[in-house]
Amino acid sequence: MNSKPDSQRMEKIVSLCKRRGFIFQSSEIYGGLNGCWDYGPLGVELKRNVKDYWWRVMVRERDDVVGMDGSILTHRAVLKASGHEDTFSDPMVDCRTCKARLRADQLPEKNGVKQCPNCGGKDLTEARPFNLMFSTQMGASANPDAIAYLRPETAQSIFVQFKNVLDTARKKLPFGIAQIGKAFRNEINPRNFIFRSREFEQMELEYFCRPEQGMELLEYWKEERLKFYENIGIPRDKLHVLTVPDADRAFYSKGTYDIEYDFPFGRQELEGVAYRTDYDLKQHQEASGKPLDYFDEETKQRFIPHVVEPSAGVDRTVLALLCNAYDEETVTDEKGKSETRIVMRFHPRMAPVKVGVFPLLKNNEQLVSKAREIVATLRPHMNVFYDETGAIGRRYRRQDEAGTPFGLTIDFETLGEKDAALLGTVTLRERDSMKQERVKISDLLPMLLARIT
Amino acid sequence: MNSKPDSQRMEKIVSLCKRRGFIFQSSEIYGGLNGCWDYGPLGVELKRNVKDYWWRVMVRERDDVVGMDGSILTHRAVLKASGHEDTFSDPMVDCRTCKARLRADQLPEKNGVKQCPNCGGKDLTEARPFNLMFSTQMGASANPDAIAYLRPETAQSIFVQFKNVLDTARKKLPFGIAQIGKAFRNEINPRNFIFRSREFEQMELEYFCRPEQGMELLEYWKEERLKFYENIGIPRDKLHVLTVPDADRAFYSKGTYDIEYDFPFGRQELEGVAYRTDYDLKQHQEASGKPLDYFDEETKQRFIPHVVEPSAGVDRTVLALLCNAYDEETVTDEKGKSETRIVMRFHPRMAPVKVGVFPLLKNNEQLVSKAREIVATLRPHMNVFYDETGAIGRRYRRQDEAGTPFGLTIDFETLGEKDAALLGTVTLRERDSMKQERVKISDLLPMLLARIT
Numbered sequence: 001m002n003s004k005p006d007s008q009r010m011e012k013i014v015s016l017c018k019r020r021g022f023i024f025q026s027s028e029i030y031g032g033l034n035g036c037w038d039y040g041p042l043g044v045e046l047k048r049n050v051k052d053y054w055w056r057v058m059v060r061e062r063d064d065v066v067g068m069d070g071s072i073l074t075h076r077a078v079l080k081a082s083g084h085e086d087t088f089s090d091p092m093v094d095c096r097t098c099k100a101r102l103r104a105d106q107l108p109e110k111n112g113v114k115q116c117p118n119c120g121g122k123d124l125t126e127a128r129p130f131n132l133m134f135s136t137q138m139g140a141s142a143n144p145d146a147i148a149y150l151r152p153e154t155a156q157s158i159f160v161q162f163k164n165v166l167d168t169a170r171k172k173l174p175f176g177i178a179q180i181g182k183a184f185r186n187e188i189n190p191r192n193f194i195f196r197s198r199e200f201e202q203m204e205l206e207y208f209c210r211p212e213q214g215m216e217l218l219e220y221w222k223e224e225r226l227k228f229y230e231n232i233g234i235p236r237d238k239l240h241v242l243t244v245p246d247a248d249r250a251f252y253s254k255g256t257y258d259i260e261y262d263f264p265f266g267r268q269e270l271e272g273v274a275y276r277t278d279y280d281l282k283q284h285q286e287a288s289g290k291p292l293d294y295f296d297e298e299t300k301q302r303f304i305p306h307v308v309e310p311s312a313g314v315d316r317t318v319l320a321l322l323c324n325a326y327d328e329e330t331v332t333d334e335k336g337k338s339e340t341r342i343v344m345r346f347h348p349r350m351a352p353v354k355v356g357v358f359p360l361l362k363n364n365e366q367l368v369s370k371a372r373e374i375v376a377t378l379r380p381h382m383n384v385f386y387d388e389t390g391a392i393g394r395r396y397r398r399q400d401e402a403g404t405p406f407g408l409t410i411d412f413e414t415l416g417e418k419d420a421a422l423l424g425t426v427t428l429r430e431r432d433s434m435k436q437e438r439v440k441i442s443d444l445l446p447m448l449l450a451r452i453t
Numbered sequence: 454m455n456s457k458p459d460s461q462r463m464e465k466i467v468s469l470c471k472r473r474g475f476i477f478q479s480s481e482i483y484g485g486l487n488g489c490w491d492y493g494p495l496g497v498e499l500k501r502n503v504k505d506y507w508w509r510v511m512v513r514e515r516d517d518v519v520g521m522d523g524s525i526l527t528h529r530a531v532l533k534a535s536g537h538e539d540t541f542s543d544p545m546v547d548c549r550t551c552k553a554r555l556r557a558d559q560l561p562e563k564n565g566v567k568q569c570p571n572c573g574g575k576d577l578t579e580a581r582p583f584n585l586m587f588s589t590q591m592g593a594s595a596n597p598d599a600i601a602y603l604r605p606e607t608a609q610s611i612f613v614q615f616k617n618v619l620d621t622a623r624k625k626l627p628f629g630i631a632q633i634g635k636a637f638r639n640e641i642n643p644r645n646f647i648f649r650s651r652e653f654e655q656m657e658l659e660y661f662c663r664p665e666q667g668m669e670l671l672e673y674w675k676e677e678r679l680k681f682y683e684n685i686g687i688p689r690d691k692l693h694v695l696t697v698p699d700a701d702r703a704f705y706s707k708g709t710y711d712i713e714y715d716f717p718f719g720r721q722e723l724e725g726v727a728y729r730t731d732y733d734l735k736q737h738q739e740a741s742g743k744p745l746d747y748f749d750e751e752t753k754q755r756f757i758p759h760v761v762e763p764s765a766g767v768d769r770t771v772l773a774l775l776c777n778a779y780d781e782e783t784v785t786d787e788k789g790k791s792e793t794r795i796v797m798r799f800h801p802r803m804a805p806v807k808v809g810v811f812p813l814l815k816n817n818e819q820l821v822s823k824a825r826e827i828v829a830t831l832r833p834h835m836n837v838f839y840d841e842t843g844a845i846g847r848r849y850r851r852q853d854e855a856g857t858p859f860g861l862t863i864d865f866e867t868l869g870e871k872d873a874a875l876l877g878t879v880t881l882r883e884r885d886s887m888k889q890e891r892v893k894i895s896d897l898l899p900m901l902l903a904r905i906t
Contacts, residue, residue, distance in 0.1 A: 021519075021621030027528030029613055029741040033601065034592065036526050038614055041519035041622045041630075048508075055501075061832055063839055066474075066494035071652045072525075072635060073489050073587075075480030092593055101593035134526075134589045136603070138651070139487065140545055140554035140641050148486065150589070150603075160482055161491055168474030169494045170840075177494075182525060182635065188593050198591070199524045288482040379514050386516055387623075 010264040013326050014193055020401050035190030035198035042402055045352035050317050051180050054203045058178050065176040066169045070157025072182055073148045081287035082156050089129035092188050097121030103188040132185040150184035158206045159280040162292050173305055176207035192265050194315040201314035208305040217308045218275040222257045225271055225310050233347025234324055238262050252279035261320045270320055271312040278304040321350055325403055344403030345432055348452045354382040355448060356399040360411040362388035371410040382452060405431045463717040466779050467646055473854050488643030488651035495855055498805035498836060503770050504633050507656045511631050518629040519622045523610025525635055526601045534740035535609050542582035545641050550574030556641040585638045603637035611659045612733040615745050626758060629660035645718050647768040654767035661758040670761045671728040675710045678724055678763050686800025687777055691715050705732035714773045723773055724765040731757040774803055778856055797856030798885055801905045807835040808901060809852040813864040815841035824863040835905060858884045
């Protein structure tokens with residue numbers, strides 16, 4: 001169990017993310033944009049793997065789920081009807097001493113008195129609600145109707161398009177509509193790296209059903225989602241299911257589970273699985289005047305479907321993968337020298353790069369051309385990193401930090417120079433165990449494919 | 454050649470997009486949000502195929518390109534330095550009669566007098582610049598420093614992160630940084646469906662090089678990008694390369710090509726390939742005070758790289774695919790009855806659904822279970838649509854409209870009831886030719902894979 005905050009570990013992970021090109025601060029050269037992050041070359045691949053796997057198991061491999069992709073800019077009426085315009089807020093206080101604006105429910109206390117975390121001042125205003133939605137002016141005229149919001153969640157565009165999707169996708173209840181996309185919340189105090197940021201990405205499924213199926217489907221989706229995290233390499237014992245108590249649930253929800261992970265900064269929510277009843281569709285039907293009901297061909301009844309929503313954060317999942325993967329160990333090299341090995345133990349399915357390809361020497365044409373040949377064979381099927389510079393040991397270490405599960409070295413034995421039996425073989429090195437084996441080049445593709453998918 | 458506007462054809466395409474779930478108006482039940490669109494179940498898969506193929510050929514299959522994914526919210530200083538805050542505008546006029554705001558350079562003229570397209574009025578104001586960037590207030594305090602923009606292009610975050618990527622990705626010139634993501638422009642008059650919208654998605658590559666390589670790489674990337682469009686099914690003779698004249702180019706560009714397509718509403722730009730010199734990096738180096746130069750290990754020189762930028766629009770590419778695919782033909786059924794067949798002739802690589810699977814009868818358990826078995830075999834490898842309702846002919850037609858390249862029918866011959874030699878075979882129907890052949894179930898997967906990748 002690792003639920004005690006470990007800020008040193010977190011700092012090391014953040015530092016590796018910048019050093020190796022997983023994640024950078026947005027607009028960094030201009031001092032940074034608070035609460036916004038850019039994914040670098042390794043980060044973008046890791047994130048793509050998370051999203052692609054979610055889409056694969058939640059949409060493409062299912063008969064009962066279709067996808068959609070709604071716009072980020074959202075009509076004000078949508079977020080009025082959903083309740084966001086009136087109530088999507090956090091309590092905020094001002095520090096009268098340093099003028100900082102602070103989230104009222106996250107203030108440190110000293111001897112029972114709330115303090116400004118910035119300056120230590122105790123002269124704070126009363127808490128008042130601060131709406132978390134970003135708004136913008138749309139179109140060329142400056143009237144209040146021209147306000148549009150950046151969506152605070154992807155879910156609402158699914159509800160608003162429910163009828164269009166129902167009419168075109170030929171699905172019967174129960175069925176789901178899934179979406180991956182950016183959402184925005186003007187957090188008063190963004191924190192914990194990419195965990196609580198102002199711009200983030202969600203993977204949401206709205207699974208519509210008959211009212212009597214709701215509670216059962218809530219259980220079903222909680223289990224499915226736990227399996228998802230296990231399948232991307234987060235062990236079950238690092239995941240915790242919190243049954244959200246009645247008092248903490250949205251008033252319209254009949255049941256909500258939070259799936260939590262033990263981050264270095266504490267146990268925090270990765271995903272919420274909520275049974276939202278028919279609240280959202282009803283709100284939009286009433287506000288828009290457009291029918292959002294379902295006609296049951298068997299019972300000849302019309303009703304508004306209920307919905308169960310597994311809502312996951314892409315960035316939080318990426319952060320869980322990074323935190324879970326980070327490891328340091330002491331290893332001893334051939335010369336008996338000890339050193340610290342930093343290794344990102346990603347599940348091969350999630351690793352940004354699947355295999356490193358290394359010719360033993362960069363100035364040997366035969367080794368290099370053989371290595372290039374292998375790259376060309378593997379690349380259509382997986383992400384390959386070719387590296388010819390530095391000692392082999394250093395090249396392995398660089399890929400350990402990137403989390404690359406396999407390394408291939410092309411040496412003189414590959415060329416058959418030492419032992420004819422080894423002609424056409426390479427050294428395959430496994431990241432976690434550091435074990436090496438000789439593998440025939442012709443066996444590489446199927447062997448690697450079996451281990452990364 | 455099809456460069457004469459054909460508004461009737463365009464209307465049919467827009468209508469099919471809504472009817473079959475490719476594209477809906479954003480926030481439609483609330484009257485719509487002008488210039489914003491939602492992709493439905495078929496549209497989202499089509500768009501994913503475009504983006505995935507771009508990422509595959511532009512990033513994963515290349516040694517010299519890495520990816521990134523920057524935030525949409527952008528520090529004001531970035532867009533000040535890039536020139537967008539001061540000059541990214543279109544000329545706007547007001548109609549004094551109906552109060553419409555109009556793009557001054559797109560007004561209809563009657564007898565040489567400019568008119569309001571809305572009310573026909575001729576009492577228009579002088580043109581003035583209207584900045585196209587969406588701004589928002591970031592953080593809890595309301596001071597002007599808290600303004601952030603929604604990025605008007607993805608390119609700037611690549612320039613701003615150039616040093617971070619260079620330091621982590623171990624690449625030498627020439628090399629590129631690629632990004633796919635949303636961008637936003639507050640168009641005065643959005644139009645032509647998803648062609649000119651306020652929220653759109655870009656696929657941009659910034660390919661950095663030595664100054665002396667710029668012109669040659671401009672040619673190289675123009676050719677590569679033409680190949681891309683051909684590989685997704687847009688014939689070369691529908692594409693046109695416009696050499697942007699000196700007077701129309703950005704002042705810092707040494708050469709720009711527009712790749713254009715003959716849309717039903719006229720010949721319009723799909724992609725720009727621009728040699729932007731060292732303008733952007735220089736601007737950001739100067740404004741931020743952070744070095745954005747490159748150290749050449751061989752010549753021991755430091756310089757700011759030049760850049761060639763192929764910048765494609767995701768939505769425009771999707772629209773070109775839709776326009777290119779749409780076809781109507783008169784076919785005669787077995788009973789000699791003529792009807793119009795609407796068929797979306799997508800390249801199989803781009804088609805949202807690759808194969809439809811149809812048991813001949815839905816109330817025959819053996820046919821249904823055999824069909825389900827085939828679905829289970831194919832689904833891990835491609836998008837499959839299972840349909841058991843209606844006459845086979847109607848099911849084929851529905852998939853024609855969705856652009857599904859292959860249909861499989863499981864009939865009594867599959868079960869070996871008519872001819873033992875046909876046991877374990879299905880009917881494979883090809884969308885474009887409507888030709889049917891008997892195929893062994895065991896041959897299906899490799900045969901289909903070969904035709905869709």
